[in-house]
Amino acid sequence: MGERDKNIGWGHRGTAGASIAAGLAFDAVACSFSGKEVLRDITLSVEPGEVVSLLGQSGSGKTTMLRIAAGIERLSSGRVLINNKEVSSDTVFVPPEQRSVGLMFQDYALFPHLSILKNVMFGLNDLPAKASEIEARAALRRVGLEGYAEHFPHMLSGGQQQRVALARAIAPRPSILLMDEPFSGLDNRLRDRVRDETLAVLREIGATCIIVTHDPEEALRMSDRIVLLRNGKIVQYAKPEDLYYHPVDHWAARFFSDLNEIEGVYRGGKARTAIGDFTVDGFDEGQELLICIRQQGVKLHIAIDEGYAPGLPARVKRRMFLGEVDLYEISVKGIDKPFFVRSRAGQYFASGENIGVSFRKKDVLIFAKQE
Numbered sequence: 001m002g003e004r005d006k007n008i009g010w011g012h013r014g015t016a017g018a019s020i021a022a023g024l025a026f027d028a029v030a031c032s033f034s035g036k037e038v039l040r041d042i043t044l045s046v047e048p049g050e051v052v053s054l055l056g057q058s059g060s061g062k063t064t065m066l067r068i069a070a071g072i073e074r075l076s077s078g079r080v081l082i083n084n085k086e087v088s089s090d091t092v093f094v095p096p097e098q099r100s101v102g103l104m105f106q107d108y109a110l111f112p113h114l115s116i117l118k119n120v121m122f123g124l125n126d127l128p129a130k131a132s133e134i135e136a137r138a139a140l141r142r143v144g145l146e147g148y149a150e151h152f153p154h155m156l157s158g159g160q161q162q163r164v165a166l167a168r169a170i171a172p173r174p175s176i177l178l179m180d181e182p183f184s185g186l187d188n189r190l191r192d193r194v195r196d197e198t199l200a201v202l203r204e205i206g207a208t209c210i211i212v213t214h215d216p217e218e219a220l221r222m223s224d225r226i227v228l229l230r231n232g233k234i235v236q237y238a239k240p241e242d243l244y245y246h247p248v249d250h251w252a253a254r255f256f257s258d259l260n261e262i263e264g265v266y267r268g269g270k271a272r273t274a275i276g277d278f279t280v281d282g283f284d285e286g287q288e289l290l291i292c293i294r295q296q297g298v299k300l301h302i303a304i305d306e307g308y309a310p311g312l313p314a315r316v317k318r319r320m321f322l323g324e325v326d327l328y329e330i331s332v333k334g335i336d337k338p339f340f341v342r343s344r345a346g347q348y349f350a351s352g353e354n355i356g357v358s359f360r361k362k363d364v365l366i367f368a369k370q371e
């Protein structure tokens with residue numbers, strides 16, 4: 001964290017101007033570039049005031065969705081609606097400045113030749129100069145930078161520039177705020193605080209907010225709901241807990257956790273595997289399954305006497321120190337692949353030690369095996 005960021009607090013909570021939140025809906029939206037389809041059949045609706053993350057790997061179409069919502073990219077088919085009114089379709093195109101959307105870009109896009117105040121006033125040019133300055137100063141005050149109004153962007157740290165970009169985005173009180181990777185330029189330690197403060201500002205202004213991110217933890221932490229995208233399609237649109245505990249498929253599960261994976265087959269109401277049976281339902285008799293066990297959902301048991309330990313027999317291969325947790329590589333009797341276990345640091349098992357393992361039920365996810 002830069003010294004300057006440590007010393008300058010954010011503004012008082014509860015002092016940002018409120019927006020009138022709008023609903024946003026995508027209805028069967030597709031988008032192609034030079035014949036290549038980058039978004040397919042995107043249908044979702046975001047309620048007024050919701051904070052929704054668009055989460056996916058690079059190239060999954062997150063930014064394109066954001067740009068289509070903003071009206072800076074055209075869709076190929078489908079419709080976008082704001083408060084149930086079409087703003088993009090085959091026949092309708094409402095320009096960005098008439099959508100009441102605010103945009104915050106990954107690189108902040110501050111104008112280097114304009115003062116911080118003028119940067120924030122840039123989005124307020126519909127207002128008379130005096131009113132625009134009052135609103136801009138209020139937004140700067142909310143992010144704790146009113147004392148920097150006459151500075152220029154290059155005089156500020158990365159964290160402060162991010163706050164200016166946020167102030168500029170909220171100053172016009174947009175109904176929908178669209179943020180493209182707003183924290184990716186910040187270092188790790190600064191990022192947590194900036195995320196929390198930004199979320200507090202978003203909650204205060206009450207605008208509907210769409211945040212593009214490729215960071216699962218960020219999406220879980222900030223969002224009311226998450227849109228998980230893969231190859232231009234929605235894989236799952238759900239609340240963070242639902243996405244984490246009930247991922248629709250193996251790929252979605254992998255996105256949020258490091259997993260141990262064991263093959264199995266469904267017989268008589270159970271997933272049968274080389275290390276035992278797991279009770280589960282909803283599969284066809286004989287169906288091939290993949291049993292995924294989160295690394296933090298494996299419990300290691302110490303041998304009680306004469307080598308006996310509760311759980312499945314296993315042996316420690318090595319232990320890696322990761323700070324708050326230890327990562328153990330173990331071999332579990334019956335399976336060839338190494339098993340990885342994240343265990344709270346402090347509980348020590350030595351290499352070569354015979355142990356037992358058991359699994360926490362909510363960390364065991366079972367899916368049909370996909371080709």
Ligand SMILES: Nc1ncnc2c1ncn2[C@@H]1O[C@H](COP(=O)(O)OP(=O)(O)OP(=O)(O)O)[C@@H](O)[C@H]1O
Nearest residue numbers: 033034038056057058059060061062063064065214
């Ligand atoms: N203007 C464009 N012309 C041609 N192809 C484009 C254009 N914009 C995006 N693409 C392509 O569309 C796909 C989706 O891009 P998009 O930027 O939406 O993905 P993303 O999920 O935001 O990725 P990243 O996290 O890397 O920004 C990519 O394959 C990209 O190369």
